[in-house]
Amino acid sequence: MAIGQRIKYFRNRIGMTQKQLGEQLGFMGKTSDVRMAQYESEARVPKIDLVKQMSQIFGVNTHALTVPDIDTHIGLMHTLFALEDMYGLKVKNVDGQPHLCLDSSISAPGSSVDEMLRAWMEQAAKLENGELSKEEFDEFCIQMENQGYSRHNLMIGITAANTLGILLTVPFAAIFAWIYLTVNPVNGINFTVAGPLLFLLVFFALIVLHELIHGITWSLFTENRMKDIEFGVMWKYLTPYCTCRKSLKRGQYITGTLMPTIVLGFIPAIASIISGSLFVFAVAELMIMSGGGDFLIIAKALMYRRQSRDTLFRDHPYEAGLVVFDKAEETN
Numbered sequence: 001m002a003i004g005q006r007i008k009y010f011r012n013r014i015g016m017t018q019k020q021l022g023e024q025l026g027f028m029g030k031t032s033d034v035r036m037a038q039y040e041s042e043a044r045v046p047k048i049d050l051v052k053q054m055s056q057i058f059g060v061n062t063h064a065l066t067v068p069d070i071d072t073h074i075g076l077m078h079t080l081f082a083l084e085d086m087y088g089l090k091v092k093n094v095d096g097q098p099h100l101c102l103d104s105s106i107s108a109p110g111s112s113v114d115e116m117l118r119a120w121m122e123q124a125a126k127l128e129n130g131e132l133s134k135e136e137f138d139e140f141c142i143q144m145e146n147q148g149y150s151r152h153n154l155m156i157g158i159t160a161a162n163t164l165g166i167l168l169t170v171p172f173a174a175i176f177a178w179i180y181l182t183v184n185p186v187n188g189i190n191f192t193v194a195g196p197l198l199f200l201l202v203f204f205a206l207i208v209l210h211e212l213i214h215g216i217t218w219s220l221f222t223e224n225r226m227k228d229i230e231f232g233v234m235w236k237y238l239t240p241y242c243t244c245r246k247s248l249k250r251g252q253y254i255t256g257t258l259m260p261t262i263v264l265g266f267i268p269a270i271a272s273i274i275s276g277s278l279f280v281f282a283v284a285e286l287m288i289m290s291g292g293g294d295f296l297i298i299a300k301a302l303m304y305r306r307q308s309r310d311t312l313f314r315d316h317p318y319e320a321g322l323v324v325f326d327k328a329e330e331t332n
Contacts, residue, residue, distance in 0.1 A: 003051075004042040006065045010058040011036075014142050025053055059142045059151070144325045149312075154300040155321035156293070165292025168299065169261075173288045176269040176281075184276040195279075202283055210260040210290070211242040218244040218256035230317075247312035247325060254298050261291035297322055 011021050018040070022032025038044040046054070055062040080100070083089040088103025106113050141151055156165075215229035222228040228246045233239065244256065265288035272281035301313055304324055312325045 003045065003065055004040045007036075007046075007054060008040045010054075010060060010065070011040075013138075014058060016057075021054070021057065024057055025050060059138070141323075144312075147327075149310075149325040149327045152304070152324040152326060153316065153319075153321065154297075154304065154324060155316070155319055156296050156300070165294075165296040166289060167292075168295040169289050169292045172266075173285050176266075176273070176285065176288070180269070180273050180281050183273050184278075186278065199279070199282065203286060206264050206283070206287055207290070208240055210264060210287070211240045213260040213263055214242040214256055215244070217259040218242075218248065218252070221248050221252040221256070222246045243315040243317055245315075245317070247314040250301055250306070250311065250313050253313035253322070254301055257294050257298050257301075258291075261288060261294060265291060293320070 011018070016024075017033070018036035019033040022034075022036045025032075025036075027035045035044070039046050051065050052062055055065055058064075080089060080091075087106050090101050090103065091098050092101055093099075102113070108114060144151065211231060215226065215231060219225045219229050222244065223246070228244060230243050230245055232241055232243075234241055244253075248256070265284055268280050268284035269288065272278070272284055301322065301324075304311075307326045310327045314323050314325070316323050
């Protein structure tokens with residue numbers, strides 16, 4: 001899809017006419033719609049400064065407009081050749097069918113390319129399963145930008161969630177462990193075959209409850225309560241998830257993000273210290289560590305420097321992280 005078709009696609013998506021878009025770009029009178037018609041038919045090619053202006057109006061990255069020329073099979077093949085030269089793209093025979101593969105040095109596990117490709121795979125799977133509200137979310141972002149808000153994506157990668165997130169919870173787990181062992185010295189552990197099985201069953205049940213607590217807490221701050229909450233399962237990782245489809249104040253968003261760790265981690269840990277139950281303590285510690293991703297999101301939300309009191313926080317519907325909508329304070 002060449003640039004003219006991309007311009008037309010994004011213009012129609014936000015409901016603008018050629019004349020309206022042309023006027024926003026600075027073309028006046030009859031020139032506005034004529035010039036846009038020329039760009040969309042590719043009789044003219046817009047300069048890069050104009051492309052940047054259009055990308056801001058459409059609420060998309062500039063790269064979304066300047067995709068390679070792949071309208072013909074020849075153009076597609078030359079694009080693939082360029083990817084081979086730059087990124088080590090290879091064509092391989094898999095069961096008699098050509099498959100395209102990136103060089104392992106580019107897409108190694110944990111690399112930025114690997115994380116972006118995995119995010120793409122997750123997004124494609126949700127689209128296929130009918131779980132993704134991408135269009136709805138994109139339309140909401142455009143509406144917010146039309147109201148004067150700027151969008152800031154605070155994303156976390158899979159590697160960061162698995163490493164930094166756990167590191168953030170280690171101090172809390174260590175403090176509870178020290179208190180528990182001080183109050184209830186462990187002289188020995190009575191091991192039974194049923195013990196580990198029961199532990200796993202309880203853990204998986206609490207993972208589901210973890211997401212439910214997210215939803216219930218966030219719903220307390222939304223107009224439509226649980227109707228504004230979406231639950232689902234990332235089947236690739238067999239992991240349940242919960243997302244709030246409404247924007248919240250920072251305190252509200254953080255409260256809903258932290259609540260599962262408080263209810264399933266901190267409170268049971270305190271109860272185990274009082275009761276001396278090693279089983280409850282072990283489950284509590286595991287639930288605290290399981291909240292690492294939530295702690296990382298909270299850290300990002302707290303470190304974000306707001307520009308106004310109207311700043312809104314919202315779960316990203318198809319990527320790990322959150323989106324902040326901020327509006328600069330007006331000065332007299």
